[in-house]
Amino acid sequence: KSRQVPLGGAADRALLAYVPARRALVGSTGSRTALFVNKLGERLTPRSVQRMVRAWAVAGGIHARATPHGLRHSFATHMLDSDVDLRSIQELLGHASLSSTQIYTKVSLDHLMKVYDAAHPRAHEHGDARPARDTEPVLPTKA
Known part of the structure; x- marks a missing residue:
């Protein structure tokens, strides 16, 4: 299934720098279709x-x-x-x-x-006081 993957600026720059290095790794015997390859130019597992x-x-x-x-x-x-x-x-x-x-x-x-x-x-009716996140809620008891 073909997908589009959004890249941020840093990832885009890193990919543009990687592609020429990938070509050198792949040479004439490595993977022609894999974007990311190992030191031998083969597809990453x-x-x-x-x-x-x-x-x-x-x-x-x-x-x-x-x-x-x-x-x-x-x-x-x-x-x-x-x-x-x-x-x-x-x-x-x-x-x-x-x-x-x-x-x-x-x-x-x-x-x-x-x-x-x-x-x-009514979320802020009694101020912003909240119980600590790691405590259990206190439930009313029957009198």
């Missing part, structure tokens, strides 16, 4: 991409398990938290169905509070 993501995460001080698939989930969640509509996220992820996209997105508590504050008519 899914496992090699997983290893690279893990190495970059560790180098960046992230010691949680990092995977390309996890990055897709994070991307979708960050888009949703930034008020991007679900249909647009579906297109960006290349999903055929909206239900697949819903599985990818996790609604954060901060996002829910933002939506509540914006929509509920």
Whole structure:
């Protein structure tokens, strides 16, 4: 399935710098169709991409398990938290169905509070005091 992928300025510049280096790696015997290739000019395998993501995460001080698939989930969640509509996220992820996209997105508590504050008519009636996020709500007890 053919997809369009939006690139930011830094990614665009990096890709433009990479393409000539890729041509040198590929030479006459490497992959003609793969954009990203290894040192031998061959198409990257899914496992090699997983290893690279893990190495970059560790180098960046992230010691949680990092995977390309996890990055897709994070991307979708960050888009949703930034008020991007679900249909647009579906297109960006290349999903055929909206239900697949819903599985990818996790609604954060901060996002829910933002939506509540914006929509509920009495959200700010008693000031902005909120309980700490890590505490359980206090429910009224029967007398």
